[in-house]
Amino acid sequence: MEEKDIFAVLDIELEKVRSLEGSMSIVVIPMKYADKALGYKREVDTAVRYKEYLVVGLFGMEADQASALFLSIPKGIAVYPYDGKDIQALFFEATGRLQEMGSAPWVKRLWDSIKETKAMERLEDPESRFISASFYQFLALLASRPHDLARISADMNEMDRHWVKDYLPHGLAQSLDNDTCSQGEQVTDLLQEWQYKERMELKQEKGKKTLRKFRNIEHFFTLPSISQEIIDLASDVLLAASKMARIIEKDPVLTSRVLKVVNSAFYGFHRQIDSVEHAIVILGNDEVVNLAFSIAIHKILETISAPHAQRLWEHSLLVAHLSQWLGPLMGYKFKDKIYTVGLLHDFGKIVFLQRGHFISDTGNPSSLEDLAKEEMDSGLSHAEMGAYIAERWNLPSGIVDALLCHHLPGKAKDTALAVTVHLADIIAHTGSIHMDMVNNAAIRFLSERKGPALSAEMVSKAYQETLSRVKLVLEVQDGT
Ligand SMILES: [Fe+2]
Ligand SMILES: [Fe+2]
Structure with missing residues (x-):
């Protein structure tokens, strides 16, 4: 597909958003994750293949929501209107971010999604705040695979490494400092194989059921x-x-x-x-x-x-x-x-x-x-x-x-x-x-x-x- 084609397709979408005075995220994803990304895409969104990338236009979405939608997939995101007024500027912004990031920042965002309860607070029912408060399954998986955890940690800058460690028992956090191998791809594989997103959803589903079951027990x-x-x-x-x-x-x-x-x-x-x-x-x-x-x-x-x-x-x-x-x-x-x-x-x-x-x-x-x-x-x-x-x-x-x-x-x-x-x-x-x-x-x-x-x-x-x-x-x- 030629460059002008992708811009033409997405330009039409952007025009619609512009006329509604809404916002739109442009997400650039490496082709190797295209199948997975297409599985998560909503019907209303537009996806176009361009060279080694899949480019997705997400209606009415801010960067953090777009990031949560393609949780475990490396991606670059630009948002209209903050990052540019036209589709070319947005595309280059998003591609630039993807290249800059390498593999580490998406892991950071993954941790962010555990750390922050913001996304869950947006949900209407008050119980969600408690269900998403932590995600021990994920921490325990990483704790049982210190080598993988060391890889995640080694990919991060000093400050990020600090807060990853804040989730762990001290003994385990200390052992991270001794391993310096850095292979972000293997972390990607680990999370895909473990199906992070699916498990998170399952946990939330189960948690809500438990709380609803108990909600009416007055005593x-x-x-x-x-x-x-x-x-x-x-x-x-x-x-x-x-x-x-x-x-x-x-x-x-x-x-x-x-x-x-x-x-x-x-x-x-x-x-x-x-x-x-x-x-x-x-x-x-x-x-x-x-x-x-x-x-x-x-x-x-x-x-x-x-x-x-x-x-x-x-x-x-x-x-x-x-x-x-x-x-x-x-x-x-x-x-x-x-x-x-x-x-x-x-x-x-x-x-x-x-x-x-x-x-x-x-x-x-x-x-x-x-x-x-x-x-x-x-x-x-x-x-x-x-x-x-x-x-x-x-x-x-x-x-x-x-x-x-x-x-x-x-x-x-x-x-x-x-x-x-x-x-x-x-x-x-x-x-x-x-x-x-x-x-x-x-x-x-x-x-x-x-x-x-x-x-x-x-x-x-x-x-x-x-x-x-x-x-x-x-x-x-x-x-x-
Ligand atoms: Fe306790
Ligand atoms: Fe206790």
């Missing part, structure tokens, strides 16, 4: 009413002790449990504390609110089998208390959120457990493989499920975000909060900070953080102390 999504009031209280720092006490005392069972814990060896007071107001005066608002909230929320665990509930509850309390200790060391200033995030971080597992879905072993920190398995089984991980529930409970968006990112702290809006809970989770499971298990973004945060160093001795001491204190709370609770 999951109705926070015990007293907990809702307690959460509201937590944000009101000036609330008088008497008013707060009155709200807690509306529930006599809750009140008696709060007083039992307050009078237990956990707090070690010699004098009997006989009212919630008295407890607030002695312990402070935050402590009593946290305590009342955990006792109220414990009800939700009654929906799963006792051994699971017990293990999850002990772990949740441990992470909540360790987070409270760790937060200030990580430079996190807001005490009210940190306990709640620690307590609820794995609550997504309750839903999966109740319905017989796969969840990662509650006794170990979740690995990428575990999270990928959860995703394959339900379309979403327990972190995504937990965040979804928290949003349905109308918890503050900072809490929802931290729950969503407790295994990928680099993605969180508030890194200090997500890193704190991520580290507390690993400490709660292992008694120390296992550098290989910690997410690389968290390690980077630790190395850039200015503040007191976190020694192994400090961590181990805090773990032992917190564990024995949590055991005291559990003893009191079991006795009620």
Whole structure:
């Protein structure tokens, strides 16, 4: 096909777009990917072969949408009207971009599509935000093939390599630095063979189904009413002790449990504390609110089998208390959120457990493989499920975000909060900070953080102390 033919065909399309005052993307794709690209093209689009390229005109599309449409295909994109007014200028712009890019930038865009949830947020249903929040299947595939991962990484510039690593456990991220071979084509083959786009679609489909199935189960999504009031209280720092006490005392069972814990060896007071107001005066608002909230929320665990509930509850309390200790060391200033995030971080597992879905072993920190398995089984991980529930409970968006990112702290809006809970989770499971298990973004945060160093001795001491204190709370609770 001659040069003037392609320009003639696309010029007609561009004329239509121009008259509608719309936009149009011109995508230039190497011929070897033409069959695949034609499979993804929409009916409304025009495709023309030109020399070693397939040139596609996409109506009403911006660059990011066009990029998402041909996700795993190397391409150059130019957009009317930003990149030029006529078809020749657009074509040369797009071809130039394709040649400039080589193979690495499309891999970057692939990562971008995992990192960014923008495309999904455009979808109408609110659940999509949680389903697309991460893509552990893909991370686990790459983790199981470090050589391929090294190839992707080697193709990238320094900055891009940083954020790819932010998704991985530190041990794996470190191993990337040792491999320098660079063969972008093989990465293309890997992704094609693994069918990235299809799998992503399948995950989203499954995730939506799971959430729709659970959406109407009221008891999951109705926070015990007293907990809702307690959460509201937590944000009101000036609330008088008497008013707060009155709200807690509306529930006599809750009140008696709060007083039992307050009078237990956990707090070690010699004098009997006989009212919630008295407890607030002695312990402070935050402590009593946290305590009342955990006792109220414990009800939700009654929906799963006792051994699971017990293990999850002990772990949740441990992470909540360790987070409270760790937060200030990580430079996190807001005490009210940190306990709640620690307590609820794995609550997504309750839903999966109740319905017989796969969840990662509650006794170990979740690995990428575990999270990928959860995703394959339900379309979403327990972190995504937990965040979804928290949003349905109308918890503050900072809490929802931290729950969503407790295994990928680099993605969180508030890194200090997500890193704190991520580290507390690993400490709660292992008694120390296992550098290989910690997410690389968290390690980077630790190395850039200015503040007191976190020694192994400090961590181990805090773990032992917190564990024995949590055991005291559990003893009191079991006795009620
Ligand atoms: Fe988790
Ligand atoms: Fe956990």
